[in-house]
Amino acid sequence: MFFHDILGMFSNDLAIDLGTANTLVYVKGRGIVCDEPSVVVIRKDNKKTVAVGTEAKRMLGKTPSNIMAIRPMKDGVIADFDATGEMLKYFIKKVHNRRSFVSPRVIIGVPSGITQVEQRAVKDAAEASGAREVYLIEEPMAAAIGVGLPVGEPSGNMIVDIGGGTTDVAVISLDGVVYSKAVRVGGDKMDEAIMAYIKRRYNLMIGETTTELIKINLGSAFALVAPDRRLMDIKGRDLISGIPKTISINEDEIREALSEPINLILETIKVALENTPPELAADIVDRGIVLAGGGALLRGLDSLIKQETNLPVIVAENPLTAVVMGVGKMLDELELLRRIAIT
Ligand SMILES: Nc1ncnc2c1ncn2[C@@H]1O[C@H](COP(=O)(O)OP(=O)(O)OP(=O)(O)O)[C@@H](O)[C@H]1O
Ligand SMILES: [Mg+2]
Structure with a gap:
């Protein structure tokens, strides 16, 4: 127990929610150590990084002509590879402080249905920031684990993760994604x-x-x-x-x-319900739909979904940290990770 604690304390392994709006980092044994906006400010002439995260977001829309604020992630995927790398490097270094000589194992949540090229880009960016082994897991699975849904049981769990760039809807049973659909609306x-x-x-x-x-x-x-x-x-x-x-x-x-983007989210949920096998659909009638991601905080969204689907709708207790908490749990469950990681 003692040694386990010590090892846990000095573990370098990280779980990252690389989001369009916010990037969160979870360190084994320490919990969430970094929660900052996914924004990078760089100088235009020499491409040097001026600020990252919270400090950079404060500069959005207020930069003079020689510097620019970039949001390196768009629609849930990497839009600016170099800036994403800079951002990851900054966050990883920040949480590692002086222990940076050991390169960490890193698990990153990515939207379901991203292409192999997009997956490669995330892995490359993490490796370029010093990660030793990189695993990718689908965000809806991470969110479901993060909010504590019994994903391993033979029963249907529906999770809707409404982020800055994407809305991910998934039905999960027996540690697997039965149905998922990500739309670039958030x-x-x-x-x-x-x-x-x-x-x-x-x-x-x-x-x-x-x-x-x-x-x-x-x-x-x-x-x-x-x-x-x-x-x-x-x-x-x-x-x-x-x-x-x-x-x-x-x-x-x-x-x-807001009606247009909201209706698109609603449509995606309805299509997911139509595509859910009947036994699992029956479970969702009992358990309801769980909402996560920052978008879940929009007032009345749960009531609207409830009205339109006639199903119970539950907003996760901490919608903004659901994904990173789920990815973080994977650091302790390498068996499960190997089963659910995207290969
Ligand atoms: N109270 C609120 N009401 C409505 N929207 C909110 C609220 N709080 C945060 N948001 C929005 O939630 C979004 C950020 O959510 P989140 O951090 O889950 O996204 P992300 O994980 O970075 O994005 P993605 O998963 O799409 O890559 C932002 O668009 C933010 O404006
Ligand atoms: Mg997200």
């Missing part, structure tokens, strides 16, 4: 929809950071019987006069703006 598409709506309706250009704040503070998927309809003042640039201005918007407008 928090980013919701933001784009809000931005487009404000532009169309008010001729107002708003930035990425403002848009995300609107979604988080005002966004909803379902008209709740709230007596006080929420309002928010937002600032942007008037497209006609070119001058900064403030307008007031309400939650009904944002719900309307």
Whole structure:
């Protein structure tokens, strides 16, 4: 026990949720040690990294012409290989501090259905950041394990992981994915929809950071019987006069703006249900659908899915950390990992 603890304490093995919006790192024996936005700021001339993570996100939309802020992941996969490598290297180094001489075993969650080329890119980026052995596991499986679903039992578990770039819907039974479908719709598409709506309706250009704040503070998927309809003042640039201005918007407008991406998510869930074998479907009637990922926090999304499917819907207790917690559990269960890792 003593030696096990010591070994655990000094283990270098990492579990990573390399997300479109956030990257989380879990170290065996220590839990989540890093939880930062997937943003890198680099100088344009020499490509040197200026900032990574939280610090970099604060610079989004505010950089002068010689530096740029990049979100290296898009739609759940690597869009900028070098920037992803820089980001991983930074996070891995940060959590390893002085023990960096031992290269770690790394397990990374990736969206279901990514291509072999995309898988290779994730592996290469991790290896270039010093990883010794790299395993990839499908995010919905990781999320299901992370939220504590009994994935090993012969019963149907439906998990919906709504991230920044993708929504992953999966039905899992006996440690295997029975059905899965990933669509490139998530928090980013919701933001784009809000931005487009404000532009169309008010001729107002708003930035990425403002848009995300609107979604988080005002966004909803379902008209709740709230007596006080929420309002928010937002600032942007008037497209006609070119001058900064403030307008007031309400939650009904944002719900309307969000209807397209929300309907796509709903459709994906319905298609998954239609494709679920009847015995497993019966289990889902009893157990319900579990929502994870940051998108699960959108107000009223659970109520909408409940209304549209007539099934119980449960929002995971910690939707943003579900995947990394699931990947983290794999560090202790190498047998299971070998069975479920993508080969
Ligand atoms: N309260 C909230 N309401 C609505 N959306 C939210 C809320 N909190 C966070 N989000 C959104 O959740 C998204 C991030 O979720 P998450 O960290 O699960 O994504 P990710 O894992 O990085 O992305 P992906 O899995 O697609 O690669 C962002 O788009 C963020 O704006
Ligand atoms: Mg995710």
